[in-house]
Amino acid sequence: MDRAILHIDANSYYASVECLHHPELHGKAVAVGGDAEARHGIILSVMPPAKRCGVKVGEALWQARQKCPELIILPPHFDQYLRFSRLMRGIYREYSPQVEPFGLDEAWVEITGTPKLEKLGAAGVAEEIRLRVKAELGITVSVGVSFNKVFAKLGSDYKKPDAVTVFGREDIEEKVWPLPASDLLYVGRATEKKLLRYGIRSIGQLAQTPPEYLQRWLGKWGLILSSFARGLDNSPVAADGETGLMKSIGNSTTMPRDLKTEQDASIVLWMLCESVAERLRENGFLGRTVQISLRSDKLSWTERQKRPPSPVCTAAALHETAMELLSSEGAAVFPLRSIGVRACELVPARSPRQVSLFESEEKRVQRETLERTVDDIRRRFGHFSVNRAIALLDPTLTNLDARSEHVIHPVGFFKAV
Numbered sequence: 001m002d003r004a005i006l007h008i009d010a011n012s013y014y015a016s017v018e019c020l021h022h023p024e025l026h027g028k029a030v031a032v033g034g035d036a037e038a039r040h041g042i043i044l045s046v047m048p049p050a051k052r053c054g055v056k057v058g059e060a061l062w063q064a065r066q067k068c069p070e071l072i073i074l075p076p077h078f079d080q081y082l083r084f085s086r087l088m089r090g091i092y093r094e095y096s097p098q099v100e101p102f103g104l105d106e107a108w109v110e111i112t113g114t115p116k117l118e119k120l121g122a123a124g125v126a127e128e129i130r131l132r133v134k135a136e137l138g139i140t141v142s143v144g145v146s147f148n149k150v151f152a153k154l155g156s157d158y159k160k161p162d163a164v165t166v167f168g169r170e171d172i173e174e175k176v177w178p179l180p181a182s183d184l185l186y187v188g189r190a191t192e193k194k195l196l197r198y199g200i201r202s203i204g205q206l207a208q209t210p211p212e213y214l215q216r217w218l219g220k221w222g223l224i225l226s227s228f229a230r231g232l233d234n235s236p237v238a239a240d241g242e243t244g245l246m247k248s249i250g251n252s253t254t255m256p257r258d259l260k261t262e263q264d265a266s267i268v269l270w271m272l273c274e275s276v277a278e279r280l281r282e283n284g285f286l287g288r289t290v291q292i293s294l295r296s297d298k299l300s301w302t303e304r305q306k307r308p309p310s311p312v313c314t315a316a317a318l319h320e321t322a323m324e325l326l327s328s329e330g331a332a333v334f335p336l337r338s339i340g341v342r343a344c345e346l347v348p349a350r351s352p353r354q355v356s357l358f359e360s361e362e363k364r365v366q367r368e369t370l371e372r373t374v375d376d377i378r379r380r381f382g383h384f385s386v387n388r389a390i391a392l393l394d395p396t397l398t399n400l401d402a403r404s405e406h407v408i409h410p411v412g413f414f415k416a417v
Contacts, residue, residue: 006111007107010084010105015045027049028049031044031064034075041062043056048161081105088137089107091129091132100240106153108153123164141162142165145164148233150231154179158179184203186225250343251342252339273315278378286311286347287343287344290312291303304328314367318341
């Protein structure tokens with residue numbers, strides 16, 4: 001018997017939650033956006049009236065206002081989005097213990113073998129959940145129903161807002177394969193461009209391309225996407241609470257002014273590395289890989305990553321590796337508009353650690369002890385009670401509490417192995 005999996009996606013999530021707190025804005029062109037003065041000025045979420053004017057997520061506020069002069073842009077309130085996310089998952093858990101979040105506004109729910117499935121059928125369960133979320137929380141969701149996670153997500157994206165879409169095995173060639181390849185999970189813009197180079201525009205063309213060709217063009221991702229397109233995904237839906245293991249911890253920020261030199265970037269990286277390191281220690285992890293992301297003033301993205309000699313959890317070690325990456329050939333094209341740092345390939349802090357022949361173990365322990373002491377001071381007296389001397393060089397770049405202002409915990413699709 002086929003599995004029965006739902007993918008539930010809250011429509012225009014941030015904006016919908018904001019409109020619940022501003023009922024006078026019902027039916028108006030509403031969007032949620034960042035702070036233009038701090039240059040976090042992009043659209044984060046859009047209600048349907050604004051979408052009909054052409055306003056899109058990710059574009060600059062000034063571009064959105066040009067398209068829709070009557071646009072009402074509200075600031076984000078992430079505490080409210082977290083609260084409603086928990087409330088939605090509370091409803092889903094009444095139908096199955098297997099609830100796997102995919103960000104704040106999305107989740108997979110496996111209902112295979114549940115009493116509700118026997119009584120209502122998969123589409124009936126999806127419809128009941130859709131109506132309950134709308135009645136109890138006041139927001140709408142789109143639900144995809146299928147036999148695997150990838151096609152269930154494809155279904156929730158297929159018809160919006162406030163709809164249920166079923167993709168069974170009998171629908172693959174007729175309904176799924178004609179869809180653009182970019183609709184498939186993890187086919188981003190860069191992958192879409194590569195596929196277009198080889199004449200692959202639809203999911204069907206991707207499915208019918210020999211896997212060995214896709215592997216040659218895209219590496220291991222080619223094989224994964226080939227399986228996705230052919231409906232061969234069999235990844236499990238995690239039981240509620242099993243997705244707490246973080247895959248990575250990172251922070252990024254757009255600064256009030258462009259970063260023009262390596263010294264500018266170094267100052268901001270210290271602020272970000274302190275936030276990442278504090279959260280690594282707080283959650284009991286070490287990072288085996290350090291990654292930086294850079295966005296130029298022309299809005300082009302660059303990413304670099306490197307493994308330090310041993311797993312790290314201190315800002316000093318993160319910053320040292322981040323600066324090596326920043327200075328590597330072809331990495332940074334100044335001026336930079338935004339910058340980020342991330343610790344990846346996390347391992348438990350209690351894991352055995354190979355002692356380096358080229359680094360003093362005593363010095364490493366001293367660094368970690370010192371930074372844990374700073375953590376304690378900041379918890380008691382506030383983030384800005386202790387600052388690095390480098391922060392005095394440019395106050396416009398260092399008035400940043402990266403931990404409290406820029407924290408995002410994305411949940412990856414693939415389970416840790």
